[in-house]
Amino acid sequence: MLEVNRIRKYYEGRLLLDDISFNVAETETVCLLGPSGGGKSTLLRIIAGLEEMEGGQVRWNGEDITGLPAHLRRFGLMFQDYALFPHMSVAQNVAYGLRMQGIGESEIQKRVIEALEMVNMPGFAGRRVTDLSGGEQQRVALARALVARPRLLMLDEPLGALDRALREQLGSELKHVLDHMDIPVIYVTHDQQEAFAFADRLLILHDGRIIQSGAPVQLYEQPESLWLADFLGHRNRLAGQVLRQKPLTVQTAAGTLQCGRAFGSPRTGQAVTLVLPVGAARLAETDGNILPARVRQVQFQGVGYMIDFLLAGESEAAFFFNEPLAVDAQVNLSFAPQAILCYA
Amino acid sequence: MKSERMKAGRLTAWLLPPAFLLIFYFYPLGRVLALSLTEWARKGLSGWNWEIVSGAIRFTFYQAGLSTLITVLLGVPAAYLFSRFQFRGREFLRVAATLPFILPVVVVAAGFNALIGPRGWLNLLLMQVFDLAQAPIAIQNSLAAILLAHVFYNLSIVMRVLSAAWEGIDARLENAARTLGASPARVLREITLPLLRPAFISAILLVFLFDFTSFGVILMMGGPQFTTLEVEIYIQTMQFLNLPLAGLLAMIQLAFSMLIIAALTLSGRSLGVPTMPRVRQENLRRPRRTWEKVFISAMAVFLLTLLVLPLLALTAQSILVPDGSGGWQISLEYFRRLFENPRQSIFYVPPITALRNSQLYALASSALALGLGLLLANAAGGRRRLSRWLNWLVMLPLGTSAVTFGLALFLAFGMSAAAPRWYPLLIPLAHALIALPFVLRLVEPALRAIPPNLRWAAAALGASPRLVWRTVELPIIRRAAVTGFVYAFAISLGEFGATSFLTRPDIPTLPIAVYRYLNLPGALNFGQAMAMAVILLAVCTASMLLVDRLQLTNTAQTDKGELTDHA
Numbered sequence: 001m002l003e004v005n006r007i008r009k010y011y012e013g014r015l016l017l018d019d020i021s022f023n024v025a026e027t028e029t030v031c032l033l034g035p036s037g038g039g040k041s042t043l044l045r046i047i048a049g050l051e052e053m054e055g056g057q058v059r060w061n062g063e064d065i066t067g068l069p070a071h072l073r074r075f076g077l078m079f080q081d082y083a084l085f086p087h088m089s090v091a092q093n094v095a096y097g098l099r100m101q102g103i104g105e106s107e108i109q110k111r112v113i114e115a116l117e118m119v120n121m122p123g124f125a126g127r128r129v130t131d132l133s134g135g136e137q138q139r140v141a142l143a144r145a146l147v148a149r150p151r152l153l154m155l156d157e158p159l160g161a162l163d164r165a166l167r168e169q170l171g172s173e174l175k176h177v178l179d180h181m182d183i184p185v186i187y188v189t190h191d192q193q194e195a196f197a198f199a200d201r202l203l204i205l206h207d208g209r210i211i212q213s214g215a216p217v218q219l220y221e222q223p224e225s226l227w228l229a230d231f232l233g234h235r236n237r238l239a240g241q242v243l244r245q246k247p248l249t250v251q252t253a254a255g256t257l258q259c260g261r262a263f264g265s266p267r268t269g270q271a272v273t274l275v276l277p278v279g280a281a282r283l284a285e286t287d288g289n290i291l292p293a294r295v296r297q298v299q300f301q302g303v304g305y306m307i308d309f310l311l312a313g314e315s316e317a318a319f320f321f322n323e324p325l326a327v328d329a330q331v332n333l334s335f336a337p338q339a340i341l342c343y344a
Numbered sequence: 345m346k347s348e349r350m351k352a353g354r355l356t357a358w359l360l361p362p363a364f365l366l367i368f369y370f371y372p373l374g375r376v377l378a379l380s381l382t383e384w385a386r387k388g389l390s391g392w393n394w395e396i397v398s399g400a401i402r403f404t405f406y407q408a409g410l411s412t413l414i415t416v417l418l419g420v421p422a423a424y425l426f427s428r429f430q431f432r433g434r435e436f437l438r439v440a441a442t443l444p445f446i447l448p449v450v451v452v453a454a455g456f457n458a459l460i461g462p463r464g465w466l467n468l469l470l471m472q473v474f475d476l477a478q479a480p481i482a483i484q485n486s487l488a489a490i491l492l493a494h495v496f497y498n499l500s501i502v503m504r505v506l507s508a509a510w511e512g513i514d515a516r517l518e519n520a521a522r523t524l525g526a527s528p529a530r531v532l533r534e535i536t537l538p539l540l541r542p543a544f545i546s547a548i549l550l551v552f553l554f555d556f557t558s559f560g561v562i563l564m565m566g567g568p569q570f571t572t573l574e575v576e577i578y579i580q581t582m583q584f585l586n587l588p589l590a591g592l593l594a595m596i597q598l599a600f601s602m603l604i605i606a607a608l609t610l611s612g613r614s615l616g617v618p619t620m621p622r623v624r625q626e627n628l629r630r631p632r633r634t635w636e637k638v639f640i641s642a643m644a645v646f647l648l649t650l651l652v653l654p655l656l657a658l659t660a661q662s663i664l665v666p667d668g669s670g671g672w673q674i675s676l677e678y679f680r681r682l683f684e685n686p687r688q689s690i691f692y693v694p695p696i697t698a699l700r701n702s703q704l705y706a707l708a709s710s711a712l713a714l715g716l717g718l719l720l721a722n723a724a725g726g727r728r729r730l731s732r733w734l735n736w737l738v739m740l741p742l743g744t745s746a747v748t749f750g751l752a753l754f755l756a757f758g759m760s761a762a763a764p765r766w767y768p769l770l771i772p773l774a775h776a777l778i779a780l781p782f783v784l785r786l787v788e789p790a791l792r793a794i795p796p797n798l799r800w801a802a803a804a805l806g807a808s809p810r811l812v813w814r815t816v817e818l819p820i821i822r823r824a825a826v827t828g829f830v831y832a833f834a835i836s837l838g839e840f841g842a843t844s845f846l847t848r849p850d851i852p853t854l855p856i857a858v859y860r861y862l863n864l865p866g867a868l869n870f871g872q873a874m875a876m877a878v879i880l881l882a883v884c885t886a887s888m889l890l891v892d893r894l895q896l897t898n899t900a901q902t903d904k905g906e907l908t909d910h911a
Contacts, residue, residue, distance in 0.1 A: 050519045052632075070522040077523040083516035087538045100525030148524055 001025055002047070002152055002184055007056030009042060017043055018208035020056070024152070024184040031195040031216075032188045034205035035231070040188045041080065043205070044154045047186070048077045060151070071100070076150030080157040082141035084129040090116070090140050091125035097148030115147035116140075118177065135166045142174065146181075153178075154186045159194060171197065192232050196220070204228055221277075224263055226343045229275045234341070236276040236317040242266045250274055250342060253313025255291040260338030267344075275341040278306070281319035284334030293317075295329045309333065361720045368773050369741060372752035373598075376591040379755065383588035393589065396576060400593065404572040407487065407562070408555035411494035415551050418495060418646075419502025425643045426503060427510035429636070430628040437644060439892065440651050441500045446831075446888045447881065448838020449560030450858040452493055454877035455654030456565065457484070457862065458661040463870055465657050485567030493561040496650060498551040505550065509543030510536075511628075545611040553604045557597070557745040559841040564859065573597045574747045574841070581751055581845065591755070594748040601743040655881060662874035666867065678871035695872060698857035699879060702837055705768075705853060709775035710832035716776065717783035717828060721791045722813070741777045746841025749774050754845045768851055774842040779832035786831070790824035791817060827894045834887040838880060854880055 002024040009017040016039040024030045032040050045051040047058055049070035058066050065073060076097075084093050091112050098108045116122055119139035124132075129140060138158065145153060158174060159167045175198060178185055187198050195202055196216040203213045212224050223229040240252035245268050248259045252274060259274060266272045284290055293309035296316070307325055308318045325331065383391070426438060444452070460466050460483050467479035474480075483489050513536060521531045559574040571579065573593050580590040631637045665675040682696040741749075753770050794817060802812045818825075840855045847856050854876055861873035 045519070048519070048523050050522060069527075070519070071525045071527050073523070074525065075523060077520070079516045079520055081514075081516070083514060083520040085517060085521070085535060096521065096526075097524035100530070144520075144524070150523075 001061055002186075003057075003059035003062075004043075004047065005057035005059060007043070007046060007053055007058075009039070009046065009051075009053045011039070011042070015208055017046075017053070020205075020208075020210060022203055022210060022213065024186060026184060027182045029178060029185040029187060029198055029200045031199035031202050032186060032205055033192060033195040033199075033202055034190065036190045038205050039208060040190075040205055041156050044077060044156055044186065044188055047152075048075050048154065049073050050077075074148070074151045076145040076148065076153045078141050078145045078153070078155045078158055081161055082137045084132075084137055084140060084144070086130050088129065089125070090121070090127045090129055090132070093129055093140055094125075094144045094147055096144065101148065111147055112143075115143040118146070119143045120173065134162055135170055138162065138170055139173075142177065146177070150183065152184050152186070153181070154188070156188045157190070158187070159191075160189070174198075204231075206231075221339075222261055223341070226273060226275070229341060229343075234275045234277055236278065236319070238274040238276065238311075238315055238317075240272055240274055242268050242270050242272055244268065247337070248342060252315070254293075254311035254315050254317075257291070257335060257340055258289050258337045259340040259342040260336070261340065262342045262344070264344030266342060270344055273343045275343065276317055276319075276335065277339055277341075278318060278320045280335050280339035281321075281333040282335070283321075284332045289335045289337060290332045291335070293331055293333050295325045295327050295331065298324050298327060300324070357719050358723050361716050361723065364716060365741075365777075368753070369744075369777055372756035373744070373748075375756045376594050376748070376752050380588055380591035380595055383591075392592065396580075396589070397593065397596070400571055400573045400576040401596065403570065404556060404574075407490055407494075407570070407572065408552055408558075410487075411491050411498070411555040412548060412552045414491060415495050415498045415555075416502055416548055419499050419506060419547070421639075421643060422499060422503045422647065423506035423510055425640060427507040428628065429640055430630050431640050431644075433644065437647055439889070441503055441647060442892070443500075443655075443885060443888060444497050444651060445500050446834050446838075446884050447497075448855050448884065449493075449564065449840050450855040450862075451658070451838070451877045451881050451884070452496060452654070453560070453564035454858060454862060454873060455658040455881075456489065456493060456496075458874060459654045459657035460484070463661075463867075465660070484565070485569070487566070487570065489565040490562055490570065493565045494555050494558065496654070497561070498554055499650070501550055501554070502547045505543050505547040506540065509540055513539050542611060546608065549604055549608045549611060553601065553608065556604065557601060559745065559747050564862070573600075574745055577747050577751055578844065581754070587755065590751055594745075594751055597745055597748060598743070601745065605743040658874055658881065659878055662871065662878040665871065678868070678875040681868065681872055682875055695857055695861070695876065698852045698854045698876070701851055702854040705772050705775065706833045706836040708772035709779060709836040710829050712772060712776035713779040713783045713832040714787075714825060714829045716780055717787045718825065720780075720784055721788040722817075724788060724792075741781060746774075746778060746839065747845070749778065750842035750845030753842070758846065768848065770846045771843055771853070772836070774846060775836035775839050776832070778839060778842065779835045782831050782835065783828035786824045786828040787821060790821040794820055823894055827891050830887050830891050830894075834884050837883060837887075 004020060004022050007017055007020040008015070020043060022030070032043065034040055042051060046053050049058075049065075049068060056066075057064055060073075085096070088096070094112045094115055095108050098111060103111075112125065113122070116124060119142050121136065121139050121143065124136070124140070129137065132140065138161070142158070145155075159171055162170060171194065178187075178198065187195070189195050189198075199216050201213060202216050202219050203210050204219070205211075206227065212219060212228060219228075220232055223232055223234070238252040238254055238257075240250040240257075243249045243251045243256065245266070248262050248266065250257055250259060250266075250272055257274060291311055293311050295307060296310050297308040299306045299308075301320075304320055304322045305324045306318055307321055308316065309331075310316055319333065422441070426434070426441075456464075458464055460481055462479045462482075462484060464479075464481075467481050470476065470480050471478075483492075517539070518531050518535055521535045522528075526534065557574065558572070559578070562570055562572050562575050563578070566575075573596060577590045577593045577597070580586045580593065631640055662678055663674050663676065664672045665677045667673045683694050744752075753774055757770055798816055798820075799812050802816045803809075807815060838855055839853075840859070843853050843856060844859075847853060852860070858873050858876045858880070861869045861876065864870075864873075
């Protein structure tokens with residue numbers, strides 16, 4: 001099991017990683033999610049032993065491995081853009097880690113072929129890596145990282161360099177491979193959809209700190225800060241004022257709403273921001289936590305409809321529905337109180 | 345009617361550069377070839393002095409091989425220093441290391457002369473300390489002096505080519521190998537060195553080419569007893585007027601250079617992988633271990649001693665004048681004397697006019713080189729095959745040594761009765777041809793990099809081809825064009841090899857003047873040579889800083905294009 005303990009790292013005079021601590025359990029997949037340039041890749045390199053840090057510890061099964069050189073850690077790292085050796089064939093690339101372990105030639109050949117089959121690349125062994133497409137390179141990089149049977153696997157934006165169609169296809173292949181492995185995995189990405197799909201547990205890295213961690217559903221439903229709510233895709237916001245504290249009731253220009261989830265202990269009279277998740281709205285005939293709204297635009301998205309509403313007081317919001325609504329239709333949107341997030 | 349004229353204009357633009365090359369490059373070379381061939385037909389195989397030929401070939405290969413070996417051995421640690429470490433003074437050292445690239449050979453000769461020559465600081469110091477009557481160090485006119493100057497020149501090439509490649513190696517490749525269990529030694533052996541191999545081969549060939557075609561260094565540092573092919577061509581032409589033999593030597597020289605260039609071109613293609621780092625200098629780090637700090641300090645001292653000390657010594661010699669009582673005083677005496685015309689001078693004009701001549705020549709030749717370069721690049725117009733062919737065409741002048749150039753132009757245009765009046769025109773022509781490859785390699789990629797839809801957009805908005813050129817293309821490539829102009833200017837200003845064939849005694853260029861003054865006896869002549877060399881040094885340094893500011897020389901894409909002239 002991996003333990004990361006109070007890691008601090010400066011980059012060009014700026015504190016890039018500030019007191020980062022977390023654990024990764026035996027067969028767990030942890031996603032490090034955060035905006036680009038936030039030090040996620042640096043953190044991976046520190047764990048791999050490729051980069052020095054200003055403070056902190058990396059432990060493996062209780063043993064301090066902070067000073068252990070990278071090549072003795074047996075931590076697999078799959079790089080963004082894959083870092084395949086351009087002067088070696090596909091097979092030589094995949095075999096590299098096995099050769100380093102001093103494994104016999106016939107065993108190496110057997111395992112390289114197995115690994116290439118696992119990533120659906122049989123028959124590519126003799127090819128030059130410079131002739132491969134992006135998706136093929138990704139698969140070779142995965143095979144190269146896995147064939148050496150690392151104790152821990154780290155993936156740095158493994159789907160980042162692929163176009164959308166390939167992303168979906170290779171993403172599900174990758175998930176299949178990762179689900180069938182019994183080693184801890186750290187998966188770095190800046191894409192929340194990808195993180196939701198892969199993670200057993202999410203760590204949100206922002207401004208050099210882990211600001212929140214938990215299961216994907218929990219983070220999506222209860223982001224503890226407005227920044228995180230925004231980062232996870234909650235775009236509907238209403239400014240308001242607290243009318244009552246119990247039950248928490250907020251008055252906005254669009255209407256008065258009761259909220260189930262409050263962050264930062266709002267007091268009566270205080271100005272607050274409400275966040276309405278896109279899936280939170282229902283059509284209501286009658287009363288109960290209702291906002292009157294007019295349909296402005298309907299976008300068909302395949303599995304359903306994203307509908308833009310004009311609310312009272314000139315504010316706007318978009319919600320997801322399974323059925324379309326007529327443009328300019330006047331409706332009442334009702335919300336379950338526990339779906340509404342309130343930030344002081 | 346209008347389109348007729350446009351067509352004619354475009355045709356002229358197309359034909360002008362090839363016509364220029366035909367008249368001023370291929371025709372003169374043809375004359376050299378024809379001369380040796382007719383002589384060959386008359387005399388046969390036995391009529392030549394083969395001893396001279398084989399001796400020159402042997403010594404050329406010997407000194408070039410030895411120089412290359414030493415340069416590469418010293419260049420590898422220097423390249424490692426610049427591609428891996430971040431340290432104080434790195435930027436200064438980097439600029440100092442690129443300076444020799446553009447320095448005229450006479451400045452280098454004067455610099456080493458000022459440091460270790462018979463009147464050099466080192467000898468003066470030793471004579472003072474040990475009370476000697478004669479200079480104890482006699483490195484002048486020895487093979488060691490030649491090697492030293494070649495290392496001074498070409499170290500920066502090895503450093504540039506290697507450190508660009510080294511810096512360009514994606515750190516993730518090395519990191520990937522380490523996470524797969526490779527020890528640092530294995531990473532070096534199995535990842536880094538194989539990836540560096542093409543750069544290694546390029547650097548070696550490039551340095552060998554420059555050492556092979558070196559002329560001024562051999563002439564000025566080696567003295568009369570060392571004759572390479574180049575020097576022999578010069579001697580046979582200028583001293584014995586044995587033009588057929590000079591022509592034969594030039595042909596042999598050209599053949600060898602072409603072989604080296606062909607190898608260079610082939611080696612440049614061998615590994616086409618994207619190895620530029622995402623973030624520049626991401627592979628740089630500060631030294632941590634003791635050996636790293638010792639290494640950096642030692643390299644810094646070595647580089648400063650080799651690259652900066654001669655130039656400092658030169659500057660000091662130009663402003664320190666003996667005060668008559670055994671001491672020295674700071675004075676601009678030598679500079680002041682440049683404006684006078686003493687009777688004993690071999691010139692009938694004050695030496696400072698050489699500076700004016702050089703500047704005029706340099707302006708003319710850089711304008712010519714830039715004009716031709718723009719026309720050529722425009723004619724290629726982004727067409728891949730044409731531009732590759734074009735590259736070969738102008739690579740030919742690059743492979744031709746300056747001395748061969750000088751000889752060819754001398755033979756073609758310098759022999760007629762009216763010739764002396766031609767001479768001042770021939771020099772800018774020769775310089776422009778020598779600078780053309782450099783200009784083209786800056787301008788052509790810049791022009792090719794402009795996306796075609798910019799031109800289409802301008803045309804769709806109503807711009808004629810001429811207007812597209814003036815309002816879109818030219819402004820975009822302006823930086824490259826200015827850089828090319830400055831390069832050509834500096835090359836012309838310091839050119840020695842071709843000029844030495846074409847110069848007229850009463851219209852000397854600055855390098856020629858320095859060379860003559862260095863060979864004259866007397867402290868005043870020596871001091872004036874130093875003063876003129878300092879002026880050259882200042883102008884060239886300023887040019888280089890300007891180019892560096894323009895930030896075009898510094899990228900990997902042009903590093904192979906930065907071949908400079910040493911002859």
